[in-house]
Amino acid sequence: MNSKRLGSLTLLLVILAIGSILFAACTRPGTATTSGNGGNTPAAGTGGSGTAVHMGSSNFLVSTISIPKGSKLTIIDDVAVPHILQNGMYDANGTPKPSKEPGAPTVSVNYAGSDTHDIGPFTTAGTFHIYCTIHVNMNLTITVK
Numbered sequence: 001m002n003s004k005r006l007g008s009l010t011l012l013l014v015i016l017a018i019g020s021i022l023f024a025a026c027t028r029p030g031t032a033t034t035s036g037n038g039g040n041t042p043a044a045g046t047g048g049s050g051t052a053v054h055m056g057s058s059n060f061l062v063s064t065i066s067i068p069k070g071s072k073l074t075i076i077d078d079v080a081v082p083h084i085l086q087n088g089m090y091d092a093n094g095t096p097k098p099s100k101e102p103g104a105p106t107v108s109v110n111y112a113g114s115d116t117h118d119i120g121p122f123t124t125a126g127t128f129h130i131y132c133t134i135h136v137n138m139n140l141t142i143t144v145k
């Protein structure tokens, strides 16, 4: 009698557990897409020339951006801090690795602080890296499709 009741209680708990796992699994892909490229809101008021990435005092506010082939990328310095952007990236140890991927436009832009520049156009599909020579680990990955 008692063990039967315990058994049905256990069954109920198992059903509830599976239910919440399924629920979590269903909601996860949705949140992943919104926090992915959905977070890269195009800049308002920059002339509508395409996609924009903002910079803080020592970082890009997003680490990856996807842009259409043939377009430029607008990079906006939100703060009064200089940045120097070039082709390349910091590796996992924070060591700068200057390099220009085949098909990448040459990027060499000095930001004085609180200014905006376009880089590109990116005429070749692929994955390209730019980094700030001043701030360690300030990397941006640009995917061109």
Ligand SMILES: [Cu+2]
Binding pocket: 057, 058, 059, 082, 083, 084, 132, 133, 134, 135, 138
């Ligand atoms: Cu910088």
